Structure formats: C-alpha cells, structure tokens
Amino acid sequence: MHPAFSVVFFTTATGAGYGLLALLGVLGGLQIIPADFWLGLVGLALALGLIAAGLLSSTGHLGRPERAWRAFSQWRSSWLSREGVSSVITFIPAGLFGIGWVFLGHTDGWVAIAGLLAAIGAIVTVCTTGMIYASLKPIAQWHSRYTLPAYLIFAAMTGSVLLNALCQGFAIGSKMLLAACVLLTVFGWGWKLATWRHNDRLEIPTTANTATGLAGGTVRSLEWPHTEENYLLKEMGFRIARKHGAKLRRITQLLAFALPVLLLTAAFVLPWPFAAVFSGFAAIVQFTGMLVERWLFFAEAKHTVTLYYGR
Template sequence: MHPAFSVVFFTTATGAGYGLLALLGLLGGLGFIPADFWLGLAGMALALGLIVAGLLSSTGHLGRPERAWRAFSQWRSSWLSREGVASVATFIPAGLFGIGWVFLGKSGGWVAVAGLLTATGAAVTVCTTGMIYASLKPIAQWHSRYTLPAYLIFSAMTGGVLLNALLQGFAMGSAAVLTGALLATPAGWGWKLATWRYNDRLEIPTTANTATGLAGGTVTSIEWPHTEENYLLKEMGFRVARKHSAKLRLIAQALAFAAPAALLAIVFFLPWPLGAIVSVLAAVAQLAGMLVERWLFFAEAKHTVTLYYGRQ
C-alpha cells in the first residue's frame, strides 16, 4: 500500500490522542490524577489537539475532501463510517468530563461517569480504526489477529508515555503512571516483533491462477492494459526494497520502543525538572518512531490486485 503521510500521521496522532484521552478520563474521573486546572487544560488540549489534527489530516487522502461528511451515513456496513461516528460521539462525554474535571475541579460522581464514557468512546474509536484495516481480506498482512490488538496496545502505550510526560512537566509525577508507561512500551515492542515475524512467514494462497480463475498451467501477464501506472498500482502496489525495510524496522524499534523504555527507566532516579525533560524526550522519540512504524505498516502491505499486473 502507498504510505501517504496524511494517513500515517492520522493513525499515529489519533492513536496517541485517544490513548491519552482515555487515561485522563479514567484516572482523572476517579480521582487518581488531581483535578488541577492547568494540568487538566494542558492534558485535554493535547489529547483533543492530536485527535483533531489527525482527523483533519486524514481528509487530505480523500479525492473530494469536501464530501467527507458523507462517510458518516454508511455506518451500517463501513468501519470507516463507524470510526467517524464513534470519534464524533466521543467528544460529547469528553466535553462534559472536561467541564467537570478541568473547569469545576471535580472528580467522582457524574464527572467519573463522563470520564468512563470518554475512555470507552476512545477505546471503541481506536477499535474501529483498527478494524478498517483488519477487515480487508485482500491484504493478508492486515487481515490477521495481530492488527486490531496492535492499535489498542500502541494507543495505550503512546497515551501512557504522553501522560507521564504531562504529569512530570507539572511536577505531579506518579510512580504508577511511570511504571505503566514503562511496561507498556516493551509490550508494544514485543507485539510488533510478533507481527513482523508473522508477516515475514506468511504464505499467501492466492496466485495469478486463483485471482483470474484460470486453472491449469501458470498464468502470466503478457501485456498491461495501459502504458503507465494507474491508481491501483500507485495505491495498492507500492514496493519497498528489503534492505530499506530492514533499516526502517531498526529505526522504528530504536525510536518507538528501545529509547523510550531506557529513558523512562532513568526517570525513576532523576529529580525534577530533569525527570520532566527526559520524560518529554521519551514521548517525542516514541511518536517519531511510531511515524516510521506506521509508514512500514502501509508500505509492507500487499494487495492481491497486483496479481493482475504480473506481480507476485
């Protein structure tokens, strides 16, 4: 698949934004995070800012962005439409939670209920995003048991690292949040390694014979029906060299997982504000690494439509 930056940024930004929003709603609503005005304002602004920026960037991949609103009408059959509905619906409890937790300085009661609904809405939205790709049978690398959990794990991981950086920045560091972020990072790393191992060993049963329905012998493409690449080959037939893929996998692992885990471990032994600075560096490195990881997620996927053009 062609890794358009708008979609790469969308999946990275919204994943981190919804992860942070879910944690704020859950921990803030139940009183585990203090109802501090500036902390809450910065946290909600960061979470909602990432979400809105990601959603707006996704329209850049549409042929007619002004018609994006029509996607909401297909929620009965389209995971993309369900994602749009869920993302907008989540803003309702998030707004109520923000009013109670940030501006009224309250937790528990109706604020806790709004926070729980916000966290639920964020999780559902991330699930619908993952299902957009997991439901695509023609792309074997996505249509697997690894895709949907990856979206949830990465969202919780990036959201947790952002929350830790936020708390450390306001000198309200929590050992529990720091520990959770530290544990989530190697968990995400392990899941990514397992996904790559699965995809590298994947044996796709579909061939040019089965794709065309012509049995017997070997079906080969003698001549393309056109003289230059069309939309299908540009979007569905993107190819990345194996050596480049290996190099980018190392970069993704170093930035998204190894560096943040090492930095978060160091934070336990640093006083403020050094701990805050290192926590922010961990969050920035992880988001940069996730951009690379998401790029690979699209670039390494192969659509079976390319079989019609003689590609294996």
C-alpha cells in the same frame, strides 16, 4: 500500499490522542490523578488536539474531501463510517468531562461518569480504526489477529507516555505510572516483533491462477492492463526495497521502543526536574518512532490486485 503522510499522521496522532483521553478519563474519573487545573487543561487540550488534527489530516487523502460527510451514513456496513460516527460521539462526553475538570474544578460525580464514557468512546474508536485495516481480506498483512490488538496496544502505550510526561511536567508524576509506561512500551515492542515475524513468514494462498479463476496451468501476464502508471499501481502497488525496509525497522525499534524505555528508566531513578525532561524526550522520540512504524505498516502491505500486473 502507498504510505500517504496524511493517513500515517492520522493513525499515529489519533492513536496517541485517544490513548491519552482514555487514561485521563479513567484515572481522572476515579480520582487516581488529582483534579489539577493545568493538568486537566493541557492534558485534554493535547488529547483532543491530536485527535482533531489526525481526523482533519485523514481528509487530505480523499479525492473529494468536501464529500467526507457522506461516510457517516454507511455505519451499518462500513468500519470507516463507524469510526467517523464514534469519533464524533466521543467528543460529547469528552467535552463535558473537560468542562467539569477545568471549569468546575472536580472530577467526581457526573464528571467522573463523563470521563468514563469518554474513555469507552476512545477505546471503541480505536477499535473501529483497527478494524478498517483488519477487515481487508485482499491485504494479508493486515487481515490477521495482530492488527486490531496492535492499535489498542500502541494507543495505550503512546497515551501513557504522554500522560507521564504531563504529570512529570507538573511535578505530580508517580513511579507506578513510569513503570506502567516502561511495561507497555516493552509489550508493544514484543507485539511489533511478533507481527513482523508473522508477516515475513506469511504464505499468501492467492496466486494469479486463483485470482483469475483459471486453474490447470500457469497464468502469466503477456502485457500490462495499462501502458502507464495508474491509480491502482500508485495506491496498491507501492513497493519498498528489502534493505530499506530492514533499515526502517531498526529505526522504528530504536525510536518507538528502545530509546523511550531507556529515557523512562532514567526518569525512574532521577529526581525532578530531570525526570520531567527525560519523560518529555521519551514522548517526543516515541511519537516520531511511531510515525516511522505507521509508514512501514502501509508500505509493507501487499494488495492482491497487484497480481493482475504480474507482481
């Protein structure tokens, strides 16, 4: 699949934003983290800013962005529409939670309920995003048991690392949060390796014979259906060289998982403000690595339609 940057940034930014929002809603609503004015202001602004930037970026991949609003009407059958509806609904409790935390100075009572509802909305929205890809049967690399959990795991991972960086920056970080960040990053690393292993061993049952319904022989293409590059080949027939894919996988592991683990481990043993600096670097490096991971997620996917072009 063609890895358009608008969609790569959308899935990365919204995943981190919803992960951070969910953690702020739960931990803030349960008073596990203090109702600090600046933490609430910066944290919620960062979470909602990432979500809004990602959603706006996603419209850049549409042929007619001005018609994006029509996607909301198909929520009964479309995961894309459900994602749009849930993302908008989530802004309502998130906004109330922000008003209570930032302007009223407390996160208990109705503010806590709003925070928990915002967390639920964030989780539901991430699930709908994952299902957009997991439900696509023509793309075997996505239509697997690994896709939906990956979106939830990576949202929790990047969101926790962002929250830790914020808490460390305001000198209210905790060893428990740091340990959770390390464990989630290691878990995400293992899940990504398992996904790659599954995809590399994947035996796709669909062939040119089954795709055309012409059994009993070997179907091959004498001529391409088109004499030049078209939309299908551009969007569905993108190919990445094996050596480049292997290199980008190593970069993903280094930036998204290995370096953040090392930086967070260093922050675990260093005093403040060094712990804050290392935590901030970990969040930046991991976000960069997840952009590479998302690019690979699209680039390595193979659509069944390419069989009609002899690929």
